[in-house]
Amino acid sequence: MGKDVIIACDFASAEETFKFLDKFTGKKPFLKIGMELFYAEGPSIIRKIKDRGHKIFLDLKLHDIPNTVKKSMAVLSSLDVDICNLHAAGASAMMKAALEGLTRPDGTRPLLIAVTQLTSTDQETMEKDILIKEPIDEVVMHYALTARNAGLDGVVCSAQEASKVHDVCGKDFLTVTPGIRFADDAKGDQKRVMTPAAAREIGADYIVVGRSITAAADPVAAYERCLAEFVG
Numbered sequence: 001m002g003k004d005v006i007i008a009c010d011f012a013s014a015e016e017t018f019k020f021l022d023k024f025t026g027k028k029p030f031l032k033i034g035m036e037l038f039y040a041e042g043p044s045i046i047r048k049i050k051d052r053g054h055k056i057f058l059d060l061k062l063h064d065i066p067n068t069v070k071k072s073m074a075v076l077s078s079l080d081v082d083i084c085n086l087h088a089a090g091a092s093a094m095m096k097a098a099l100e101g102l103t104r105p106d107g108t109r110p111l112l113i114a115v116t117q118l119t120s121t122d123q124e125t126m127e128k129d130i131l132i133k134e135p136i137d138e139v140v141m142h143y144a145l146t147a148r149n150a151g152l153d154g155v156v157c158s159a160q161e162a163s164k165v166h167d168v169c170g171k172d173f174l175t176v177t178p179g180i181r182f183a184d185d186a187k188g189d190q191k192r193v194m195t196p197a198a199a200r201e202i203g204a205d206y207i208v209v210g211r212s213i214t215a216a217a218d219p220v221a222a223y224e225r226c227l228a229e230f231v232g
């Protein structure tokens with residue numbers, strides 16, 4: 001898979017999701033489905049979206065004991081999604097078990113990427129609540145390297161971290177980056193944002209774009225603009 005724009009479908013129901021997707025006549029954007037929609041609608045939402053021909057990044061961020069994650073990943077893999085994820089904090093054994101669970105009988109599997117530190121966690125929270133004293137960027141790079149060594153395909157990271165992740169983990173290790181805004185957009189609740197063009201410059205592999213597309217007056221035009229800036 002090459003560079004692509006992934007639309008974050010942060011909708012509360014299948015109805016809202018399909019109302020949005022119906023605007024994209026003839027186009028099949030890569031979609032991110034998160035916990036809200038998955039928990040509201042269950043696995044049927046994934047099957048319906050796959051039937052329409054979209055690729056899916058299923059953003060459920062698993063984190064549990066290795067055996068539970070392995071079995072759960074096998075279920076997600078059978079839904080034929082394209083990317084799954086987990087928390088790197090679950091550690092190497094959990095990440096390796098996840099890969100085993102994801103691998104289908106024919107040897108294929110969805111890509112597996114890790115969340116390092118959530119962007120809602122800052123240095124102070126990390127030190128106070130989880131007793132991690134190292135600088136947060138070192139923690140993020142350590143988690144990324146641990147994920148790579150466990151055999152994962154990449155990480156979710158901010159666009160600001162993407163080029164350092166590539167330096168530390170290699171160019172083939174995927175960086176999937178949210179926090180993307182057009183130069184003329186409101187930032188919303190995102191603190192550190194980057195334009196699709198800047199994300200392309202720093203070598204991000206995939207950008208995840210939510211409100212800049214879903215809340216745009218013309219979502220299809222916004223998606224096309226994103227593709228033009230990021231993929232060219």
Ligand code: C5P
Nearest residue numbers: 008010118119178179208209210211212
């Ligand atoms: O609307 P917006 O473009 O900010 O949406 C970004 C998407 O990426 C949301 O689904 C959000 O949950 C997700 N995300 C994020 N920051 C992270 C991880 C995921 O914004 N660190």
